[in-house]
Amino acid sequence: MGVVYVPNGMAMQYWTPKSEGTAFEVTPILQSLEPFRDQVLLLSGLKLPWDVAPHAGGSTPFLTGVVGRTGETNIVCEISMDQVVAKQFAEHTQLGSLELALEDKGNSGQCSQGYSCVYLNTISWRDSRTPLPMESNPRVVFERMFGDTSSTGASARGARIARDRSVLDSVSDTVADLKRKVGARDLGTIDQYLEAVRDVERRLQKADEQREAPLPLVEQPAGIPTRYDDHARLMFDLQVLAYQSDLTRVITFMMAREESSLTYPEIGVPDAHHPISHHQYDKTKIDTLSKINTYHVKLFADYVQKLRSTPDGDGTLLDHVMLLYGAGISDSNVHKHDNLPILLVGGGSGTLKGGRHIRYHKDPPVADLLVTMMDKLGVPVDHIGNSDGPLAIDALSV
Structure with a gap:
């Protein structure tokens, strides 16, 4: 879309x-x-x-x-x-x-x-x-x-994925260690940060799956x-x-x-x-x-x-x-x-x-x-903003 x-x-x-x-x-x-x-x-x-x-x-x-x-x-x-x-x-x-x-x-x-x-x-x-x-x-x-690569070539994409995964592993280890040391009041903040880390992990997994996909x-x-x-x-x-x-x-x-x-x-x-x-x-x-x-x-x-x-x-x-x-x-x-x-x-x-x-x-x-x-698009909702319902777009005139 x-x-x-x-x-x-x-x-x-x-x-x-x-x-x-x-x-x-x-x-x-x-x-x-x-x-x-x-x-x-x-x-x-x-x-x-x-x-x-x-x-x-x-x-x-x-x-x-x-x-x-x-x-x-x-x-x-x-x-x-x-x-x-x-x-x-x-x-x-x-x-x-x-x-x-x-x-x-x-x-x-x-x-x-x-x-x-x-x-x-x-x-x-x-x-x-x-x-x-x-x-x-x-x-x-x-x-x-x-990522910070020179082109869309498969080798460049692969090198970027490997570099990013190495950095992510380091960050994950550091945060896990930090979580054992902080008080309960700060755990919520760390959990939010870990959620963002998990999103990066998901993106890297997708990038790895698509690494060999042909691209111009x-x-x-x-x-x-x-x-x-x-x-x-x-x-x-x-x-x-x-x-x-x-x-x-x-x-x-x-x-x-x-x-x-x-x-x-x-x-x-x-x-x-x-x-x-x-x-x-x-x-x-x-x-x-x-x-x-x-x-x-x-x-x-x-x-x-x-x-x-x-x-x-x-x-x-x-x-x-x-x-x-x-x-x-x-x-x-x-x-x-x-x-x-x-x-x-x-x-x-x-x-x-x-x-x-x-x-x-x-x-x-x-x-x-x-x-x-x-x-x-397969994402049905009852309304958004000031909508009254779906708009008829399949008829010739309304």
Whole structure:
């Protein structure tokens, strides 16, 4: 399962098809996804609950369905959908999940409207008090996936596993000795530490089992590329590699943080993204925003193509993956959190039927979609956040 989040809203008139069902027209922003039409499900009319928070109200409830609180340190949310799924899948993989981004975490402290910048910098929450940082450096991501090795080669991976196991054995012996010496008050802390050690042991066991699995030879990245598109493609390539090697089955990815002021000189947009998104309904500015939106979708489409080109079991990675692509803001000029731009892409191992545009009425919450996705992923829940129940996505219209 993967989530790709885009910030600062969407030029909706260039995103939303006028028609519904299977005969929907491909809009300008979505043009690059036309080759994958049969595995694209376009959903219109969904809503998020945090209307009073302009940008935090997009990113924070996107995978949680809940609202945060004002203040720099009063940071509260709930576990996000990806982490619920990760807890279930983690027993089968070395890594429970990966949280990735194309932009550094940016500001700390308070951002707009008195809300903590934390709400803008992540879409993943381990629990109500633990926002997960999104890693933007591909070298760090590679090291988390394969350790401090030069490449994905089997010999390099084997040497890393042996080194890590030696260190782990030493740590385990030291902690066991310490546990015999400390008082009862400190035993709880040591037990928590030992639980983390056992998780590392599980990951090493999985790494050992997968050591001989064939992987494309990939060299360790040097760092963050200068160009945005090079950075994006490298991070998407690492995601393909993570799925291909079954290192994790859960990845969240922010194309940029909310309130991002990235510029896109690669496509002739030297102005900052966030100010452009406040277009005051000026057609020239909306067209520029659409250019950015189209660029993001094109990079995503390149990723989808790689998933379709990668064999996996009796099909391809695209046949088996379930990708949620979208934004937590629709009309960026007024920070609307309804009628959001949302796509489901992939086959979901036979659980998803694409090639359709479904338009919902009465503003069903995005959290209803999360409940449906989790059910199709084999992690059923009654609700998450403000959900009312599962969202019907198998019908032509709702």
